[in-house]
Amino acid sequence: WDGKPAILQSRAVDETGYVQPSTRQLRAVRGTRSIYHNNAVQSWLVEESGEVRNVQLS
Structure with missing residues (x-):
């Protein structure tokens, strides 16, 4: 890390190969009003x- 602001993201892949979706991908499937089971990339x-702050990228 060079000391400049940076965005870090965590993403998981399970044993079946399912890749955790981005916020954009999740919204495309569930819409913008879905609040339950928000498993998008953090x-x-x-x-x-x-x-360190929690941010949401769209």
């Missing part, structure tokens, strides 16, 4: 100060 913003 994104984190790491600031220059080292502060």
Whole structure:
């Protein structure tokens, strides 16, 4: 890490080969009003100060 702001993302693949969807992929299937079972890829913003925040990319 070079100290500049960066976005980190976690993504899982299960034993059947299912790949965790991005937020965009999940919205395409479920729409924008789905709030249950939100299993989209998780994104984190790491600031220059080292502060980490949960962010949602679309």
